[in-house]
Amino acid sequence: MTTKANATDDSFHVFDTTLRDGAQREGINLTVADKLTIARHLDTFGVGYIEGGWPGANPRDTEFFARAQKEITFENAQLVAFGATRRAGGSAADDPQVKALLNSGAPVITLVAKSHDRHVELALRTTLEENLEMVRDTVSHLREQGRRVFVDCEHFFDGYRANAEYAKSVVRTAHEAGAEVVILCDTNGGMLPAQVQAVVATVIADTGARLGIHAQDDTGCAVANTLAAVDAGATHVQCTANGYGERVGNANLFPVVAALELKYGMKVLPEGALAEMTRISHAVAEVVNLTPSTHQPYVGVSAFAHKAGLHASAIKVDPDLYQHIDPELVGNTMRMLVSDMAGRASIELKGKELGVDLGDDRALVGRVVERVKERELQGYTYEAADASFELLLRGEVEGRARRYFRTESWRAIVEDRPDGTHANEATVKLWAKGERIVATAEGNGPVNALDRALRVALERIYPQLAKLELIDYKVRILEGRTGTESTTRVLITTGDGTGDWATVGVAENVIAASWQALEDAYTYGLLRAGVEPTE
Ligand SMILES: CC(=O)SCCNC(=O)CCNC(=O)[C@H](O)C(C)(C)COP(=O)(O)OP(=O)(O)OC[C@H]1O[C@@H](n2cnc3c(N)ncnc32)[C@H](O)[C@@H]1OP(=O)(O)O
Numbered sequence: 406m407t408t409k410a411n412a413t414d415d416s417f418h419v420f421d422t423t424l425r426d427g428a429q430r431e432g433i434n435l436t437v438a439d440k441l442t443i444a445r446h447l448d449t450f451g452v453g454y455i456e457g458g459w460p461g462a463n464p465r466d467t468e469f470f471a472r473a474q475k476e477i478t479f480e481n482a483q484l485v486a487f488g489a490t491r492r493a494g495g496s497a498a499d500d501p502q503v504k505a506l507l508n509s510g511a512p513v514i515t516l517v518a519k520s521h522d523r524h525v526e527l528a529l530r531t532t533l534e535e536n537l538e539m540v541r542d543t544v545s546h547l548r549e550q551g552r553r554v555f556v557d558c559e560h561f562f563d564g565y566r567a568n569a570e571y572a573k574s575v576v577r578t579a580h581e582a583g584a585e586v587v588i589l590c591d592t593n594g595g596m597l598p599a600q601v602q603a604v605v606a607t608v609i610a611d612t613g614a615r616l617g618i619h620a621q622d623d624t625g626c627a628v629a630n631t632l633a634a635v636d637a638g639a640t641h642v643q644c645t646a647n648g649y650g651e652r653v654g655n656a657n658l659f660p661v662v663a664a665l666e667l668k669y670g671m672k673v674l675p676e677g678a679l680a681e682m683t684r685i686s687h688a689v690a691e692v693v694n695l696t697p698s699t700h701q702p703y704v705g706v707s708a709f710a711h712k713a714g715l716h717a718s719a720i721k722v723d724p725d726l727y728q729h730i731d732p733e734l735v736g737n738t739m740r741m742l743v744s745d746m747a748g749r750a751s752i753e754l755k756g757k758e759l760g761v762d763l764g765d766d767r768a769l770v771g772r773v774v775e776r777v778k779e780r781e782l783q784g785y786t787y788e789a790a791d792a793s794f795e796l797l798l799r800g801e802v803e804g805r806a807r808r809y810f811r812t813e814s815w816r817a818i819v820e821d822r823p824d825g826t827h828a829n830e831a832t833v834k835l836w837a838k839g840e841r842i843v844a845t846a847e848g849n850g851p852v853n854a855l856d857r858a859l860r861v862a863l864e865r866i867y868p869q870l871a872k873l874e875l876i877d878y879k880v881r882i883l884e885g886r887t888g889t890e891s892t893t894r895v896l897i898t899t900g901d902g903t904g905d906w907a908t909v910g911v912a913e914n915v916i917a918a919s920w921q922a923l924e925d926a927y928t929y930g931l932l933r934a935g936v937e938p939t940e
């Protein structure tokens with residue numbers, strides 16, 4: 406057994422259920438290898454408990470428990486197996502599902518138990534007394550087998566509203582049978598914080614059980630409900646990384662632990678772990694193959710991104726004036742966004758962020774603000790295209806646009822063939838280092854052909870361009886930007902293996918807009934590579 410043995414644990418529990426409830430989210434389908442990778446990330450982050458799945462429910466979860474205990478040396482977490490109380494009318498000792506929980510080898514077991522009288526009668530099709538017996542028998546049996554037991558009271562809050570005495574009797578039964586923590590679950594996710602706080606406080610007073618909270622996010626209050634339960638005395642929080650979970654999700658682990666550490670002043674993670682939070686959040690998103698939410702509290706790339714000019718002017722004096730915490734505490738960074746909402750301070754701070762010296766030149770900064778506003782009116786967007794903004798800024802600082810080549814002309818041709826296929830060909834004519842170059846290339850579309858032709862033209866003179874790769878290409882039609890005409894905006898993301906950058910082009914024609922974004926992308930790539938401008 407490579408899970409750290411820990412017979413009693415009076416400390417506050419951070420319990421992660423990404424691998425069980427998180428995996429119940431539509432669109433997530435984890436392999437055993439994915440689960441092992443996520444378990445390692447969560448253990449590194451320092452959660453106390455990792456619920457790995459339901460052994461016996463499917464071969465993947467059974468295999469996960471077998472492999473996790475062989476392959477992972479957990480530094481911080483206890484491995485937890487999830488399953489239901491025994492079937493009605495049977496005995497826990499003979500229940501195949503309970504046997505699978507024991508066979509998983511997990512030192513801690515979470516049992517889901519019904520605590521809403523209607524669910525007992527309709528879903529379990531048994532009596533209220535038999536349900537209590539199922540809880541008592543299963544908890545006692547697992548305790549006798551030397552396992553620590555937590556009990557999830559499913560639909561607790563709705564059950565409490567319908568029949569408070571019965572809901573509490575389930576908590577009492579689990580507690581008296583030896584469950585270390587009884588977790589009140591807002592399974593349908595319909596509760597609000599004040600309601601959760603009141604119910605948790607009453608149940609603690611009436612049962613004396615140690616309580617935990619498991620909140621689904623159907624009202625958008627799962628994090629708030631979790632913290633409200635803690636306010637009322639719960640000492641065990643069940644969460645999932647990035648809030649993944651059934652329907653709209655579960656309480657998001659990251660804002661919950663950040664609140665506990667930074668707002669409540671509790672120590673729930675190992676030293677230094679909070680500063681790893683942004684990295685861990687993104688790493689888990691990568692494994693589950695979902696794009697990290699840019700606007701996620703604390704860890705989203707926009708969590709500390711400032712757009713409004715007034716905000717920037719105050720941040721210039723003191724970042725705390727518009728930030729609730731120092732982003733570095735959670736491993737994130739502050740970013741300034743440049744747009745038509747920018748003022749001088751936004752440009753000054755962005756210049757600093759980009760390492761461009763503006764030398765306290767108010768007139769220069771004013772000119773940049775004006776240019777940005779003018780260009781944004783035409784359809785450019787600099788908050789999404791930092792590299793194009795940096796080229797604009799350097800152009801103003803240096804008094805002329807930074808150029809590595811001068812375009813004489815370009816042409817893209819799409820040929821529609823009788824067999825329904827298309828041939829795409831582009832020719833570029835340009836000047837670089839005093840030389841006139843004409844290059845032609847084919848591509849799988851006109852923009853791809855242009856990109857290839859530009860590369861063919863420039864690579865001999867600038868071998869640094871060989872590393873460049875187009876990572877993303879987005880087109881948007883901007884209705885009514887210039888009077889009655891619609892305008893096309895193209896955003897291109899380019900990478901060189903060490904980082905990536907975004908550039909923007911705007912024109913009435915999608916290929917012309919793409920060409921502008923490509924020109925900026927290559928120019929910025931050469932700037933990054935430290936090449937001196939030649940034109
Ligand atoms: C709120 C939550 O998220 S709880 C976690 C839910 N997670 C999952 O359901 C994912 C894994 N589940 C599964 O793979 C399957 O549902 C299994 C293997 C657990 C059970 O599959 P089956 O035996 O085919 O049963 P099925 O899924 O149709 O129904 C669940 C059965 O468990 C019973 N049951 C439900 N909750 C409990 C409970 N707390 N204690 C005991 N029995 C329960 C139901 O009454 C039903 O019994 P029935 O077969 O006599 O009608």
Ligand SMILES: CC(=O)C(=O)O
Pocket residue numbers: 426517557558559560590591592593619621
């Ligand atoms: C146990 C659980 O996942 C719930 O009640 O929502």
